[in-house]
Amino acid sequence: MIVEVKPYVLDDQMCDECQGARCGGKFAPFFCANVTCLQYYCEYCWASIHSRAGREFHKPLVKEGGDRPRHVSFRWS
Ligand SMILES: [Zn+2]
Ligand SMILES: [Zn+2]
Numbered sequence: 664m665i666v667e668v669k670p671y672v673l674d675d676q677m678c679d680e681c682q683g684a685r686c687g688g689k690f691a692p693f694f695c696a697n698v699t700c701l702q703y704y705c706e707y708c709w710a711s712i713h714s715r716a717g718r719e720f721h722k723p724l725v726k727e728g729g730d731r732p733r734h735v736s737f738r739w740s
Contacts, residue, residue, distance in 0.1 A: 678705040691703035696722075700712070
Protein backbone atom coordinates (compact mmCIF):
# COMPACT_ATOMS: atom_id res chain seq x y z
CA MET A 664 0.00 0.00 0.00
CA ILE A 665 1.31 3.39 -0.98
CA VAL A 666 0.34 6.42 0.99
CA GLU A 667 0.78 9.66 -0.83
CA VAL A 668 1.26 12.67 1.36
CA LYS A 669 1.07 16.20 0.17
CA PRO A 670 2.01 18.44 3.01
CA TYR A 671 1.64 22.15 2.92
CA VAL A 672 2.36 24.91 5.32
CA LEU A 673 -0.07 27.69 5.99
CA ASP A 674 0.59 31.07 7.51
CA ASP A 675 -2.23 31.06 9.97
CA GLN A 676 -2.26 27.49 11.23
CA MET A 677 -2.31 26.97 14.97
CA CYS A 678 -0.33 24.22 16.63
CA ASP A 679 -2.39 21.02 16.44
CA GLU A 680 -0.93 19.80 19.68
CA CYS A 681 -1.59 22.69 22.05
CA GLN A 682 -3.72 25.06 19.93
CA GLY A 683 -1.34 27.83 20.87
CA ALA A 684 -1.53 27.22 24.60
CA ARG A 685 2.18 26.53 25.01
CA CYS A 686 3.53 29.10 22.61
CA GLY A 687 1.53 32.18 23.53
CA GLY A 688 -1.02 31.78 20.73
CA LYS A 689 1.52 32.08 17.94
CA PHE A 690 0.93 30.35 14.64
CA ALA A 691 2.66 27.03 14.21
CA PRO A 692 5.95 27.37 12.34
CA PHE A 693 6.46 23.65 11.73
CA PHE A 694 4.59 20.91 9.96
CA CYS A 695 5.64 17.29 10.34
CA ALA A 696 5.06 15.38 7.14
CA ASN A 697 5.81 12.01 8.67
CA VAL A 698 2.75 9.75 8.48
CA THR A 699 2.81 9.15 12.22
CA CYS A 700 2.43 12.88 12.84
CA LEU A 701 0.93 14.88 9.96
CA GLN A 702 0.37 17.79 12.28
CA TYR A 703 1.37 21.38 12.75
CA TYR A 704 3.55 22.12 15.73
CA CYS A 705 4.89 25.10 17.57
CA GLU A 706 8.53 24.98 18.60
CA TYR A 707 7.70 23.73 22.06
CA CYS A 708 5.46 20.91 20.87
CA TRP A 709 7.85 19.92 18.10
CA ALA A 710 10.62 19.44 20.63
CA SER A 711 8.36 17.68 23.07
CA ILE A 712 6.72 15.30 20.58
CA HIS A 713 9.91 14.52 18.74
CA SER A 714 11.91 13.68 21.81
CA ARG A 715 9.88 10.47 21.96
CA ALA A 716 11.58 7.29 20.84
CA GLY A 717 11.34 6.66 17.12
CA ARG A 718 10.47 10.22 16.21
CA GLU A 719 13.88 11.82 16.44
CA PHE A 720 14.41 11.46 12.72
CA HIS A 721 11.32 13.44 11.70
CA LYS A 722 12.10 16.51 9.67
CA PRO A 723 9.98 19.65 9.92
CA LEU A 724 8.65 21.52 6.96
CA VAL A 725 8.96 25.20 7.63
CA LYS A 726 7.45 28.11 5.85
CA GLU A 727 10.15 30.37 4.54
CA GLY A 728 9.48 33.41 2.43
CA GLY A 729 8.13 31.85 -0.76
CA ASP A 730 5.17 29.53 -1.02
CA ARG A 731 7.11 26.32 -1.34
CA PRO A 732 7.76 24.46 1.90
CA ARG A 733 11.20 22.98 2.13
CA HIS A 734 12.90 20.35 4.18
CA VAL A 735 15.38 21.53 6.75
CA SER A 736 17.69 19.61 8.94
CA PHE A 737 17.17 20.26 12.55
CA ARG A 738 19.16 19.77 15.67
CA TRP A 739 17.94 20.29 19.20
CA SER A 740 20.89 20.69 21.45
ZN1 LIG B 1 2.12 23.65 20.46
ZN1 LIG C 1 6.83 14.08 13.51
